[in-house]
Amino acid sequence: xxxxxxxxxxxxxxxxxxxxxxxxxxxxxxxxxxxxxxxxxxxxxxxxxxxxxxxxxxxxxxxxxxxxxxxxxxxxxxxxxxxxxxxxxxxxxxxxxxxxxxxxxxxxxxxxxxxxxxxxxxxxxx
Amino acid sequence: xxxxxxxxxxxxxxxxxxxxxxxxxxxxxxxxxxxxxxxxxxxxxxxxxxxxxxxxxxxxxxxxxxxxxxxxxxxxxxxxxxxxxxxxxxxxxxxxxxxxxxxxxxxxxxxxxxxxxxxxxxxxxxxxxxxxxxxxxxxxxxxxxxxxxxxxxxxxxxxxxxxxxxxxxxxxxxxxxxxxxxxxxxxxxxxxxxxxxxxxxxxxxxxxxxxxxxxxxxxxxxxxxxxxxxxxxxxxxxxxxxxxxxxxxxxxxxxxxxxxxxxxxxxxxxxxxxxxxxxxxxxxxxxxxxxxxxxxxxxxxxxxxxxxxxxxxxx
Numbered sequence: 001x002x003x004x005x006x007x008x009x010x011x012x013x014x015x016x017x018x019x020x021x022x023x024x025x026x027x028x029x030x031x032x033x034x035x036x037x038x039x040x041x042x043x044x045x046x047x048x049x050x051x052x053x054x055x056x057x058x059x060x061x062x063x064x065x066x067x068x069x070x071x072x073x074x075x076x077x078x079x080x081x082x083x084x085x086x087x088x089x090x091x092x093x094x095x096x097x098x099x100x101x102x103x104x105x106x107x108x109x110x111x112x113x114x115x116x117x118x119x120x121x122x123x124x125x126x
Numbered sequence: 127x128x129x130x131x132x133x134x135x136x137x138x139x140x141x142x143x144x145x146x147x148x149x150x151x152x153x154x155x156x157x158x159x160x161x162x163x164x165x166x167x168x169x170x171x172x173x174x175x176x177x178x179x180x181x182x183x184x185x186x187x188x189x190x191x192x193x194x195x196x197x198x199x200x201x202x203x204x205x206x207x208x209x210x211x212x213x214x215x216x217x218x219x220x221x222x223x224x225x226x227x228x229x230x231x232x233x234x235x236x237x238x239x240x241x242x243x244x245x246x247x248x249x250x251x252x253x254x255x256x257x258x259x260x261x262x263x264x265x266x267x268x269x270x271x272x273x274x275x276x277x278x279x280x281x282x283x284x285x286x287x288x289x290x291x292x293x294x295x296x297x298x299x300x301x302x303x304x305x306x307x308x309x310x311x312x313x314x315x316x317x318x319x320x321x322x323x324x325x326x327x328x329x330x331x332x333x334x335x336x337x338x339x340x341x342x343x344x345x346x347x348x349x350x351x352x353x354x355x356x357x358x359x360x361x362x363x364x365x366x367x368x369x370x371x372x373x374x375x376x377x378x379x380x381x382x383x384x385x386x387x388x389x390x391x392x393x394x395x396x397x398x399x400x401x402x403x404x405x406x407x408x409x410x411x412x413x414x415x416x417x418x419x420x421x422x423x424x425x426x427x428x429x430x431x432x433x434x435x436x437x438x439x440x441x
Binding site: 001003004006024025026027028029031032035036037049050051052053054070071114115116119 | 178319349354369
């Protein structure tokens with residue numbers, strides 16, 4: 001299992017929920033950011049920063065644009081357009097170069113660092 | 127074991143004290159017990175050190191099971207009680223299970239399953255669903271025998287599959303129905319749950335069973351909100367919250383008192399009662415080896431006994 005920590009600004013929370021639903025394993029993963037702790041960071045806003053362990057299969061899915069999850073049947077609950085916007089705003093760091101700073105217009109995912117180190121590297125204060 | 131152990135002292139049997147004596151609303155009994163800690167909230171994947179924890183079955187009322195709730199899960203004489211989905215036919219067969227089983231064959235399209243709707247359940251309670259299953263290795267496109275409770279029956283969140291080894295396997299999951307009714311689906315679907323079964327592919331099942339679990343369960347269905355199972359050098363298993371994790375248990379509304387212990391044996395009795403509407407987070411510490419939840423305050427004597435019990439195990 002691989003540690004992942006994310007930082008999502010307030011402006012992207014709704015779209016991020018759709019993105020998490022696409023990359024997760026079930027409908028409850030749409031709550032990934034909603035249930036996450038908030039940390040102040042760059043731009044003077046609070047970032048939702050969930051962290052946890054994921055499989056390589058999840059990371060492989062993230063390498064491709066989001067698709068409607070198997071469980072989402074009509075009437076659809078996942079907004080694929082919103083998920084696409086969140087995906088376009090997603091920056092994934094997995095060891096190469098400096099860790100991207102959290103920003104009000106992007107979602108940052110830090111792969112492979114312990115949560116505390118990831119939060120600090122993204123510029124979030126605990 | 128939850129049961130009280132019996133010690134012999136001075137020729138007289140003496141029961142060793144257990145937290146179960148406290149009349150608890152939830153008590154996992156630690157996190158080391160095989161078969162009670164799972165990585166996912168449906169209880170399909172056993173817990174493992176270094177992996178997330180999505181379900182912890184409690185032990186406060188024992189680890190037994192209630193009466194059988196599935197009708198004709200053994201298929202001893204016929205398929206009564208079971209109906210076919212739109213994309214499947216089914217037949218009683220004895221080639222795999224000599225005493226009788228069900229063979230589900232995909233006819234293409236959607237709903238490639240046999241179904242039984244079980245009613246009279248308690249919303250929020252935890253049930254154990256099991257079956258024996260076999261996926262014929264001749265199946266194409268990785269279609270497998272899948273036991274599930276989801277309406278669509280081919281999602282990974284509420285289903286478990288038997289690999290294409292040609293051997294009979296035991297499938298188990300622990301659903302918590304949102305209402306008093308639960309659909310039990312015996313399906314043939316793609317291994318990654320992405321598609322219904324292709325025409326002609328087959329799944330075999332027998333001994334389908336649904337029984338209520340005696341105790342409550344704490345579960346987290348959001349993947350990144352799950353704690354991680356850790357183990358000390360001394361072999362004590364505990365939960366670690368890496369930030370924002372939780373493991374809620376559904377309880378009747380009311381005020382609850384909580385105590386918990388760290389993996390190092392540090393015991394905390396929370397001073398204030400927790401007001402519960404529907405759920406209480408059983409993950410109380412950043413690291414936690416056990417927790418108890420009760421609808422009334424702990425007396426000084428109970429606190430002393432619980433502290434001694436935990437420190438005997440973890441300190």
